[in-house]
Amino acid sequence: SLSAIDVIAxxxxxxxxxxxxxxxxxxxxxxxLSKGHAAPALYAALVEAGxxxxxxxxxxxKCGGSLSGHPEMTKTPGVDMTTGSLGQGLSVxxxxxxxxxxxxxxxxxxxxxxxxxxxxGQVWEAAxxxxxxxxxxxxxxxxxxxxxxxxxxxxxxxGLEPLVEKxxxxxxxxxxxxxxxxxxxxxxxxxxxxVKGLPSIIIARTVKGKGVSFMERKVEYHGVAPNEQEQQxxxxxxxxxxxxx
Numbered sequence: 272s273l274s275a276i277d278v279i280a281x282x283x284x285x286x287x288x289x290x291x292x293x294x295x296x297x298x299x300x301x302x303x304l305s306k307g308h309a310a311p312a313l314y315a316a317l318v319e320a321g322x323x324x325x326x327x328x329x330x331x332x333k334c335g336g337s338l339s340g341h342p343e344m345t346k347t348p349g350v351d352m353t354t355g356s357l358g359q360g361l362s363v364x365x366x367x368x369x370x371x372x373x374x375x376x377x378x379x380x381x382x383x384x385x386x387x388x389x390x391x392g393q394v395w396e397a398a399x400x401x402x403x404x405x406x407x408x409x410x411x412x413x414x415x416x417x418x419x420x421x422x423x424x425x426x427x428x429x430g431l432e433p434l435v436e437k438x439x440x441x442x443x444x445x446x447x448x449x450x451x452x453x454x455x456x457x458x459x460x461x462x463x464x465x466v467k468g469l470p471s472i473i474i475a476r477t478v479k480g481k482g483v484s485f486m487e488r489k490v491e492y493h494g495v496a497p498n499e500q501e502q503q504x505x506x507x508x509x510x511x512x513x514x515x516x
Contacts, residue, residue: 272312273486274416274450274477275383279304281456282381283316291321294348300378301351301367305360306385306414307341308494313350314338322349358391360384361411365397368406379464383412387419390428395441401470402442410463411443411472414450416479418490434474443472450475482509 279302283289287300304313311331317323323337330336337346341355352363364382371378388394401409415434421427431437438445444466448455456475463471479493480486483505486497497505 272309272315273481273483274479275306275309275414276312276315277451277453277477277481278383278412278414278456278473278475279309279312279316280319281453281460283320285457286460287381288378289320289349291349294322298376298378301364301380303352303360303364303367303380303382304342304354305363305382306357306388307354307360309383309385309414310338310340310342313342314347317347317349320349323347357385357388358393360388361394361397361401361409364409364411365400365404365406368401368409369404371408372404372406377408379408379410381410381412383414385419386413386415386417386424386431387427389413389431389434390424398438398441398443398470405468406470407467409470410460411470413472413474414477415474416477418479418488418493420490420493422490438472438474442469444469446471446473448473448475450477451481484508 282302287302289299290296304310314328314331318325318328327337331338332340339346342350343353344350354360360382361384364380368380384394417423419427424430435445435447444463446459446462448459450456459473463473478487480489485501486492486505
């Protein structure tokens with residue numbers, strides 16, 4: 272979640288056309304969190320954007336709560352697609368974008384992919400469809416932090432490089448950025464909006480566990496919650512509390 276949060280925050284606070292009072296507004300921009308395990312980042316953004324109340328966060332992954340471990344569109348206002356089974360998000364985004372084209376609507380569809388997820392074949396099948404259908408209203412973001420649940424992406428497979436050239440070979444408009452630079456993130460989304468006839472992908476080079484010293488670039492924290500002592504240290508480093516709190 273920490274590698275993805277800056278991009279997701281920019282989307283919900285500065286980029287997407289949304290209405291928290293009308294989560295199913297027909298003309299809203301859509302966001303598909305294909306790497307659904309980063310759901311906490313999405314939920315935090317939904318709180319800040321006004322879709323859900325902050326107290327909902329404390330029900331994360333609890334029975335009877337509204338926030339599942341992966342996003343569910345039938346349970347959480349502001350979630351546009353239920354995700355969690357990796358590899359499917361770009362296909363879903365294509366369907367949403369094609370529906371907009373067929374209906375003459377001008378909404379855009381944003382989809383965040385994980386770099387480990389990009390090792391799956393369905394992603395590349397979907398990438399071909401995006402270009403074939405000239406879905407210039409699709410903007411993908413690749414959270415390129417270099418790690419997945421079993422280790423580095425190079426250890427699990429042969430790696431993704433040359434990544435930029437691969438997406439260009441699939442006829443995508445490719446933009447590379449520092450995924451933790453707010454100005455660069457917003458500029459990239461603005462640039463993508465101007466491109467006609469091609470889908471765009473923003474390759475966001477990020478740091479897993481960004482902002483928490485003992486989590487950064489540590490695959491061990493891919494799906495492990497911090498203990499109480501680690502939690503306090505993490506919150507202090509993120510600027511959420513201070514020594515006096």
